[in-house]
Amino acid sequence: MNAPRAPLRPLDDALAELLAQARPLDGAERVRTFDADGRVLAQDLVSQLQVPPHDNSSMDGYAVRSSEIADEGIVLPVSQRIPAGSAPQPLVPGSAARIFTGAPVPAGADAIVMQEETEAAGEHAVRILRAPAAGQWIRRSGEDVTRGAIVLARGQRLDPGALGLAASIGLDHLAVARRPRVALFSTGDELVMPGEVPPERMRPGAIYNSNRFFLQALLRRLGCEVSDFGIVPDQRDATVRALDLASREHDLILTSGGVSVGEEDHVKPAVQSLGSLDLWQIAIKPGKPFAHGRVDGAHFMGLPGNPVSSFVTFLLLVRPFLLKLQGATDLVPRSTAVPADFEWPRADKRREFLRVRRNAQGALALFTNQSSGVLTSAVWADGLVDNPPGRTIARGDAVRFLSLAELVG
Incomplete structure (x- = not known):
């Protein structure tokens, strides 16, 4: 008689077990900030400067002393012009300074009157149509980033906004976690690669291998280096050879198909003959036939063959595992x-x-x-x-x- 099947593992238990075995990879590399999108930071980024570095105007308009403008309609001489990137002189008492967005606020000024609330009053004078409040339209030094602050923490996965923030504190290179090396292959004699056989010549029972395409794309989006081992025949010896070869110089072996319980599903006995199998079948739908183990020094993960099952189990289980290998701290989707x-x-x-x-x-x-x-x-x-x-x-x-x-x- 066949031995009774083990109960299906709850998803949360399986994920906790997987993550407990995902040790962050050794080593880091420095890459250009331009090339760091999607990578995981290997060290905290500490700002050596204030952002913005000085008080600056958030509007085109006029820098003034608010205490000098008690009444609307007052006319002030324009004592200087301050474009962005210039170094202004202190504001002359009783005057206004023409100023542009991003330009430093001159010493002595404490408010900006936006251009739309003024009008020209001669060649070198301006009429203030609305009295300003102190601090109006001024961006303060350090209101974005203060000197000595950790602006991005180790373990954060970088996105375009984070790259801009790193650049704003002067960093053109970043230390990021090493890319996981992943060996990918599919199993199934029914699988055919697109381009090899046109649809009208497909043999009965054959299907195109779609899993290989979306799995490669998902792995690369997660920053992995992917070695494509192709399609392995539904034979135990061929599966053992592929696993043995893939275990060399890879952190993870990822397969699609062959992890069910049929007579043509050879992945489970092949993994057990070379290493160990710790997880087998998860209580989720779609995606029940999922496996995790080790082959020599590499982790092994076996995904179902059905495409949606393979897609969903990758997102729920493989994705957080690969993120943790890179030292990421945000693993579980909200x-x-x-x-x-x-x-x-x-x-x-x-x-x-x-x-x-x-x-x-x-x-x-x-x-x-x-x-x-x-x-x-x-x-x-x-x-x-x-x-x-x-x-x-x-x-x-x-x-x-x-x-x-x-x-x-």
Whole structure:
């Protein structure tokens, strides 16, 4: 008799176990700030200067002493002109200084009157149409960044805004975590690569290998160096050879397909013959057949073959694992409560991840076909509903929404 199957692992337990085994990679590298988008900082960035470095005007207009403008309509001589990048003289008492956005505020001035609240009163004079308040339209030195402040912390994943902030404190190179080296291959005799066989000549039962394309893209978006080992035949010896070769000089082996329990699924025994298998099958839908173990010095992760299952399990389990390998501190995506504009009357024992999209009213519409093989659902959707086990959904219920823009970015 066959041994009883082990119970499916809850997603949170499986993720906690995975992350406990994800030790940040040794080594860091310095890259140009221009090239650091998506990388993870390997050290804190400490500012050596104030940003902005001096009080400056946030408007085109006139720098004045507010105490000298008691009445609207007062006319003041214009004593100097201050463009951005110049070094102004102290403001002459009883005068105004023509000033432009970003220009330093002259000593003695404590307010900016915007251009729209003035009018010319001769060649070198200006009429103030509205009395200013002290501090009006002045950006103070250090209001963005103060000298000695940590502006970006170690473990932060860099985005375009962070790169701009690093540049604003004068950094043209950044220390970032080493890229994870990932070996990727697919299993399945039914798989054919696009371009090798035209659609009209496909043999019966054959399908194009879509997983290989989106998995490579997701890995590269996470900053990984990807070695593509192609399609491995559904044979145990071939699977063992591929795993053995992939374990050399890679941090992670990622496979797609072959992790179910059929007679043609050879990944599980192949991994066990070379190393260890710690996780097997997760209580989620789609994506139950997920595996984690080790082959020699490399981590191993096996994704399901069905494309949506492979896509979802990558986002929920592989993504945070790879981020932690890089020392990232923000690993788990944030969920928001959004009303459902659909009915889901069929509760499942597993935790479900439903493909949805926000509609014009801000509620969530459901893709009509939630099959794990329908990849169009992942393209149509802009997020996933994280639905707990045993829960039905009625129209108007608040559900947990995960943004795909965050998950795949």
